[in-house]
Amino acid sequence: MAHPAQDDRQNNCQGGCLCGAVRYRVAGPLRPVIACHCSQCRRATGHYMAATAAAHAHISIEGADNLTWFDSSPTARRGFCRLCGSNLFWEGKDLPYISITAGSLDSPTGLKLDRHIYVADKGDYYEIADGVPQSQAFEGYDPTPPQG
Numbered sequence: 001m002a003h004p005a006q007d008d009r010q011n012n013c014q015g016g017c018l019c020g021a022v023r024y025r026v027a028g029p030l031r032p033v034i035a036c037h038c039s040q041c042r043r044a045t046g047h048y049m050a051a052t053a054a055a056h057a058h059i060s061i062e063g064a065d066n067l068t069w070f071d072s073s074p075t076a077r078r079g080f081c082r083l084c085g086s087n088l089f090w091e092g093k094d095l096p097y098i099s100i101t102a103g104s105l106d107s108p109t110g111l112k113l114d115r116h117i118y119v120a121d122k123g124d125y126y127e128i129a130d131g132v133p134q135s136q137a138f139e140g141y142d143p144t145p146p147q148g
Helices: 041-045
Strands: 015-018 025-026 033-036 049-055 059-062 067-073 076-081 087-092 098-101 113-117
Touching: 041 049, 041 067, 041 087, 049 087, 067 087
Parallel strands: 033 113
Antiparallel strands: 015 025, 025 059, 033 049, 049 098, 067 076, 076 087, 087 098
């Protein structure tokens, strides 16, 4: 699936945690936002994870000494601020990109929600009725950000 055209905000953006101890800058294209409804993302965020992504080479992190990584599975880890607890990143083992929580980006982002994934695992207390495409797991979607 091809990603929509990127505007300049998506090629030069920044964001960070709630307390400001961790800041990051992305100097390259971002993937549209995906909403992950898997049980791990729901537990890590308190609802579902809304995330974009960028190639490793395009992201720089300031205050990385305040970033803690938690191995949430044998194949992935999650990065959060050790001071305020803000959930900032998801990184799959051996993937060429890092996912970035959409809510941690400074506005405006110019991004749009592109897909709901792992909807078979969604919580029973909400419905997904926004008309955005859905995948029962991860089928039919390439999460790799565009190259820039």
